Amino acid sequence: xTSVRTQSxxxxxAAHEAPRRRSPRWTALAFLAPLVLYMLLFYAYPLYRNxxxxxxxxxxxxxxxxxxxxxxxxNYANILADDTFLRALSNTAVxxxxxxxxxxxxxxxxxxxxxxxxxxxxxxxxMFLVPWLLPLIVSASTxxxxxxxxxxxxxxxxQAFGIxxxxxxxxxxxxxxxxxxxxxxxxxxxxxxxxxxxxxxxxADLYEAAGLDGANxxxxxxxxxxxxLRPVSAITLLLGLIYTLKVVDIIWIMTKGGPADASTTLAxxxxxxxxxxxxxxxxxxxxxxxxxxxxxxxAGLVHVHLQxxxxxx
Amino acid sequence: xxVRRSWWKTAVGVVLVGLMLFPxxxxxxVSLTKTSDMRAxxxxxxxxxxxxxxxxxxxxxxxxxxxxxxFIGLGTVALTLLVxxxxxxxxxxxxxxxxxxxxxxxxxxxxIPAVVMAMGFYAIYIRLGMLNTVAGLIVADSTLAVxxxxxxFRAFMASIPAELMAAAQIDGASTWRTFRSVIxxxxxxxxxxxxxxxxxxxxxxxxFASTLNRNSDxxxxxxxxxxxxxxxxxxxxxxxxxxxxxxxxxxxLLVLAQRYIxxxxxxxxxxx
Numbered sequence: 001x002t003s004v005r006t007q008s009x010x011x012x013x014a015a016h017e018a019p020r021r022r023s024p025r026w027t028a029l030a031f032l033a034p035l036v037l038y039m040l041l042f043y044a045y046p047l048y049r050n051x052x053x054x055x056x057x058x059x060x061x062x063x064x065x066x067x068x069x070x071x072x073x074x075n076y077a078n079i080l081a082d083d084t085f086l087r088a089l090s091n092t093a094v095x096x097x098x099x100x101x102x103x104x105x106x107x108x109x110x111x112x113x114x115x116x117x118x119x120x121x122x123x124x125x126x127m128f129l130v131p132w133l134l135p136l137i138v139s140a141s142t143x144x145x146x147x148x149x150x151x152x153x154x155x156x157x158x159q160a161f162g163i164x165x166x167x168x169x170x171x172x173x174x175x176x177x178x179x180x181x182x183x184x185x186x187x188x189x190x191x192x193x194x195x196x197x198x199x200x201x202x203x204a205d206l207y208e209a210a211g212l213d214g215a216n217x218x219x220x221x222x223x224x225x226x227x228x229l230r231p232v233s234a235i236t237l238l239l240g241l242i243y244t245l246k247v248v249d250i251i252w253i254m255t256k257g258g259p260a261d262a263s264t265t266l267a268x269x270x271x272x273x274x275x276x277x278x279x280x281x282x283x284x285x286x287x288x289x290x291x292x293x294x295x296x297x298x299a300g301l302v303h304v305h306l307q308x309x310x311x312x313x
Numbered sequence: 314x315x316v317r318r319s320w321w322k323t324a325v326g327v328v329l330v331g332l333m334l335f336p337x338x339x340x341x342x343v344s345l346t347k348t349s350d351m352r353a354x355x356x357x358x359x360x361x362x363x364x365x366x367x368x369x370x371x372x373x374x375x376x377x378x379x380x381x382x383x384f385i386g387l388g389t390v391a392l393t394l395l396v397x398x399x400x401x402x403x404x405x406x407x408x409x410x411x412x413x414x415x416x417x418x419x420x421x422x423x424x425i426p427a428v429v430m431a432m433g434f435y436a437i438y439i440r441l442g443m444l445n446t447v448a449g450l451i452v453a454d455s456t457l458a459v460x461x462x463x464x465x466f467r468a469f470m471a472s473i474p475a476e477l478m479a480a481a482q483i484d485g486a487s488t489w490r491t492f493r494s495v496i497x498x499x500x501x502x503x504x505x506x507x508x509x510x511x512x513x514x515x516x517x518x519x520x521f522a523s524t525l526n527r528n529s530d531x532x533x534x535x536x537x538x539x540x541x542x543x544x545x546x547x548x549x550x551x552x553x554x555x556x557x558x559x560x561x562x563x564x565x566l567l568v569l570a571q572r573y574i575x576x577x578x579x580x581x582x583x584x585x
Binding site for chain 2: 024025027028029031032034035037038039042043045046047048049050053063064066072093110113114116118119120121124126127128130131132133134135136137138139141142143145146150151154159160179184188193194197233245246249252253258262267270271274275276282285286289290292293296297299300303304
């Protein structure tokens, strides 16, 4: 629907054209003004406040009165020295990498499956969007109930195979796995849709030629589909990474990051410090949030770099 | 031969969809289960003795929250369009100063975790007295959709032939008039796509609702469900019934506007 090519057609205004009533520069800026104002007020300022929170010691009292003590990078130092930090970092890595790897693999398998149309394929493909469109609270609470230790359907099915009760959400050994599984399920549709669109852009005659050369389906996938899909794959994985780093709702609703920090990621840690305990501690929370931004930003730079390379290709 | 193969694929596809949508089926099933059957072991696979007690309870308690969410969703759509439509037009067609910088900032804006935004908004709102207000939530929710909106409009409007604009100008139309009478009607599809996503994101938002709207009587449906779970862990049929009701907009949009959704998901990631 959209072509992301920058204007390939720009009409040079000929010299004899009627002079415009206003300078186009001003008009261009006037149309842009609401966005600039919006970004200053609603992105830049909240971000500035967040940085400001992280370099002061905001006790709840100081938060209301506005007279916090300036502490420089002490909050960051405390965060890095905190036992929770390494735990949260490794949980973030497991949750994020596990999620995007499996979302991508399953999404790609499904995209290839749907690539050649068959009866009902369009309708069935649309059905796959459902998990992505549901409010997260809906998905998360459904998974919570399915994974319930005593009454959950998952344990009930496992029991039929002779596997004993697993305390998915209440045992520190499995809670991270449980939220990761739910998150993978949530991310499959997004991967499927993007990768499917990428497959549609691969010229069909390549497959025909390969077929004539006697390549089987396996070879066609690894020699044609996968290499040609590489740019789309890279973008999909990066977007997935940026989204997954930020995840709060699904984990918070299912486990609150527990038990005993077993499913606490950086985002959850930040959320809990600020809003989850009833004792808001904004300064360390903001510091954790800013560390998270830096990680996402590094991923974003890679993303921009890849897109530039894409556009040149 | 080919026909048989195609049916075989359809059968596999149906099974895959069944597996994928099992949690959604389960939500329905549980929402229709009697409270007394809730703890049955093994759980009932089908609602063979359905009850609507869950729905009665859900509607009785959550109707105001549904109305609030609807209002917030529509407000978010309006604010998002108001900011991103003219900006998309300017970036695509008018070559303003600093366009590259804006592009970069929009990308960065999408990387900021919502929890960070929530803290910033909280610190600001506590001073302005905007905590626990619907207006505050609309503003916060719109930050989820504005960067997406600008990038999508920009990409779409860039593909509108410059000749059309030139023709309008030769007829003496001002830039504003060109925007209103030429660009906007042509951009109808992308307006639908952006509106859809802005609405869905606002409707589904949990982070802003749970942080900026914690002590309010006027709460969106996501917070309604969350409080419900916190307050009673036995009434899972009512919780799931509320969840089913909260999913209606998503289902509705999927049936009506699937094309626009697919377009929105792939925007910016894949070139057509």
